[in-house]
Amino acid sequence: MSEVGVDEALKLDNQVCFAVSVANRAIISLYRPLLEPLGLTHPQYLVMLALWEDSPRSVNDLxxxxxxxxxxxxxxxxxxxxxxxxxxxxxxxxxxxxxxxxTEEGRQLKRLAPQVPAAVVKHLDMKLEELADLRAKLWEVIEATKRIP
Structure with a gap:
């Protein structure tokens, strides 16, 4: 690799890990005020999403x-x-x-939750297709990292 190629490869803005890290923080900070009325943090919201899909579940399954x-x-x-x-x-x-x-209260909270993804889509000002493509690409990256020994 030439010196210019090495310099390009080591630029912060060219790092996938940097872009993913910054995007992660930005997205989670976007969720924070949306989840506040539900009384949930982002990690708690993910747990509730899993339980709204299927409850009861074992801890291992979660x-x-x-x-x-x-x-x-x-x-x-x-x-x-x-x-x-x-x-x-x-x-x-x-x-x-x-x-x-x-609990019944946990099941009832689901009624307030649909406003969250709708608000995220609105704030990001992206088309649903673009977000679906991004999500699919991210899952490809996740699956690829699982194959690394």
Whole structure:
């Protein structure tokens, strides 16, 4: 690689990791005021999205769906339980399995949630197709990183 090529390759603005990192912070900061009326942080919102899709779920299942580990998910579940949005209890069929289930309040919160993605789309001022393409590309990147030994 020529000296010019090396210099280009090492420019901060040419780094995928930098663009993804900055975009991540920007998107999450966009969500913050939208989630405030729901009483949720962004990580809690992701947990609630997973539970609105399917409840009850095991903690292991939530970890798998959210691509997180138990030490990351457990404190979120504890705070959501303290807020009255879900319950955690051992499965009657398998004591090793911790079940997470929405409370009625947690299920009712879903009625307020559709305004969140709609507001994000509006704030980003991008077409739905562009956002769908971006999401698909990001999932391609995520899948590619899983193949790295």
């Amino acid at each position: 970890c798998e769906v959210l691509l997180q580990d138990a030490p990351t998910i457990s404190p979120l579940l504890k705070r959501l339980e303290l807020a009255g949005l879900l319950t955690r209890q051992r499965s009657s069929r398998d004591e090793r399995r911790l079940e997470v289930e929405l």
